[in-house]
Amino acid sequence: MVDKEQYTPFYGVVMILAALGASLAVSYYGPTWLRVTVYLLTVAVVMVGGVMTFRDYSR
Incomplete structure (x- = not known):
């Protein structure tokens, strides 16, 4: 199963790009x-x- 925390940085970048667009x-x-x-x-x-x-998700 894929860890959901891996998608969080991707969603953050998408949010930034959408806002700038x-x-x-x-x-x-x-x-x-x-x-x-x-x-x-x-x-x-x-x-x-x-x-x-x-x-940081290293904890």
């Missing part, structure tokens, strides 16, 4: 309120994704 998409198109909202969500998602990616 969303920020890139709205940086050229969309109203200002949408840009600000996406940028704030990007910060939160990148922080959570970073924790998931670099969490």
Whole structure:
């Protein structure tokens, strides 16, 4: 059986890439309120994704 902890860093990287892609998409198109909202969500998602990616499972 595959250990679920092996997938956690992968999900973290996917979250980071998706957030950065969303920020890139709205940086050229969309109203200002949408840009600000996406940028704030990007910060939160990148922080959570970073924790998931670099969490130490050596215990």
